Amino acid sequence: MLYNLPAVYEVEGLLDHQLLTKAFQEVVNNYDAFRISFLMDGEVLRQRVLDRVIVEIPVHTVLENEIEESLKNWGSKPFDLSRPPLIRMEIWQTDRQQFLLIDTHHIIMDGMSYVPFFQALSDAYLGKELHADTFSFVDYSHWQQSENQKLARIEQSGFWKSMYSQGIPSFEFPVDFQALTIPDSEGETYFFQS
Numbered sequence: 001m002l003y004n005l006p007a008v009y010e011v012e013g014l015l016d017h018q019l020l021t022k023a024f025q026e027v028v029n030n031y032d033a034f035r036i037s038f039l040m041d042g043e044v045l046r047q048r049v050l051d052r053v054i055v056e057i058p059v060h061t062v063l064e065n066e067i068e069e070s071l072k073n074w075g076s077k078p079f080d081l082s083r084p085p086l087i088r089m090e091i092w093q094t095d096r097q098q099f100l101l102i103d104t105h106h107i108i109m110d111g112m113s114y115v116p117f118f119q120a121l122s123d124a125y126l127g128k129e130l131h132a133d134t135f136s137f138v139d140y141s142h143w144q145q146s147e148n149q150k151l152a153r154i155e156q157s158g159f160w161k162s163m164y165s166q167g168i169p170s171f172e173f174p175v176d177f178q179a180l181t182i183p184d185s186e187g188e189t190y191f192f193q194s
Contacts, residue, residue: 003106006075007114011098015091021057023124028055028085030120030130033108033137038081049138050084057089064094079105 028034035050062070070092079086086105091098109117124130143149 004075004077004079004103005106005109005111006101006103008071008074009100009102011100014098015100017057017059017091019125020089020091021055023121024055024057024089026124026130027117027120028053028087030132031136034085034087036086036108036137037084038107047138047141053084055085055089057091059091059093062092062094064096067092067094067099074101075103077103081105081107 029052032049035053037048037050039046039048077088086108088101088103090101092101093099104113120130
């Protein structure tokens with residue numbers, strides 16, 4: 001679960017399952033990051049972009065009093081990085097509510113990626129044509145591994161090594177309260193209405 005980014009959205013109205021599946025498929029077809037798999041080639045990790053990946057969106061009926069308990073474990077199933085897509089989507093529904101559940105692996109998306117992802121999904125759901133970006137993730141990967149970038153990283157590495165040749169300075173910031181000896185990730189959820 002360390003690299004999973006599960007999210008749950010309460011839906012206002014009802015989603016058209018067939019239309020959502022078609023829209024999700026369009027997004028996956030249009031953006032190669034959703035069709036990437038990762039494989040070991042000896043000691044080297046390789047990326048492979050598949051031409052086509054079929055997506056499904058399961059629909060589950062859940063009792064209203066079981067939703068909170070059921071959600072505790074959702075999103076903890078690990079992804080097999082060799083089998084795209086590294087994103088899952090489900091619809092959960094009760095007698096009165098519908099929820100859209102999305103789980104992605106952090107290797108293909110981060111929190112900032114949700115906005116363009118939802119924009120593309122929404123556009124496809126509304127029947128708008130999606131346009132692939134001028135530069136794809138694969139283009140970026142090739143650029144990052146280019147000889148010029150390797151030389152730039154070596155140069156930058158030299159700068160930082162000289163900058164911190166005497167060690168990294170410690171910063172002592174004033175605190176309001178003593179930090180926990182054993183960190184935890186407990187938190188609260190707040191809901192806002194606009």
